[in-house]
Amino acid sequence: MIRLRPYKACDAKEIVSWIGDEIAFRKWCADRYDSYPITADDMNSHYIDMAYTDSFYEMTAFDETGLIGHMIMRFTDERKSVLRFGFIIVDNKKRGMGYGKQMLETAVKYAFDILKAEKITLGVFENNEAAYRCYKSVGFCDVTTDEPEFYHIFNEKWKCLELELVR
Numbered sequence: 597m598i599r600l601r602p603y604k605a606c607d608a609k610e611i612v613s614w615i616g617d618e619i620a621f622r623k624w625c626a627d628r629y630d631s632y633p634i635t636a637d638d639m640n641s642h643y644i645d646m647a648y649t650d651s652f653y654e655m656t657a658f659d660e661t662g663l664i665g666h667m668i669m670r671f672t673d674e675r676k677s678v679l680r681f682g683f684i685i686v687d688n689k690k691r692g693m694g695y696g697k698q699m700l701e702t703a704v705k706y707a708f709d710i711l712k713a714e715k716i717t718l719g720v721f722e723n724n725e726a727a728y729r730c731y732k733s734v735g736f737c738d739v740t741t742d743e744p745e746f747y748h749i750f751n752e753k754w755k756c757l758e759l760e761l762v763r
Contacts, residue, residue: 598695601656604656608636611639612639619750620688623727626749628683655668667685677713684699701734715761717758717759718759728757731759736761
């Protein structure tokens with residue numbers, strides 16, 4: 597059974613080892629980190645400023661075999677009704693086995709039942725089909741936006757698709 601717990605600095609070394617190459621890295625973090633590869637220290641430094649707020653939650657997913665995934669949750673509004681999922685990653689040795697879906701189902705339950713979110717949002721690159729299918733399987737729906745969001749990565753324009761799940 598997959599469970600979530602608060603992220604610990606000691607998790608970073610294993611989490612960053614799951615990022616196989618720079619394409620996977622950019623699909624995971626977009627432009628939130630300046631350079632690839634990142635280290636455990638880079639990851640911990642990135643979270644340090646946000647770690648002590650009541651609007652930002654770094655989470656680690658695990659089961660009886662150890663760590664299996666990581667993600668963040670952050671409120672995007674003052675009322676704390678809209679929660680954004682991000683930095684979603686699953687151990688690359690465990691991908692395609694349903695762990696991502698289970699982690700997200702657990703996170704959705706936590707978001708709605710514990711954090712009392714009314715809506716959960718996330719973004720996924722159009723070229724990340726496996727992640728997109730996973731999010732859809734959990735119940736996330738496409739959101740039509742007036743202005744599609746694009747990121748310039750590797751001299752390409754990557755379109756970011758917006759998804760949401762309403763309570």
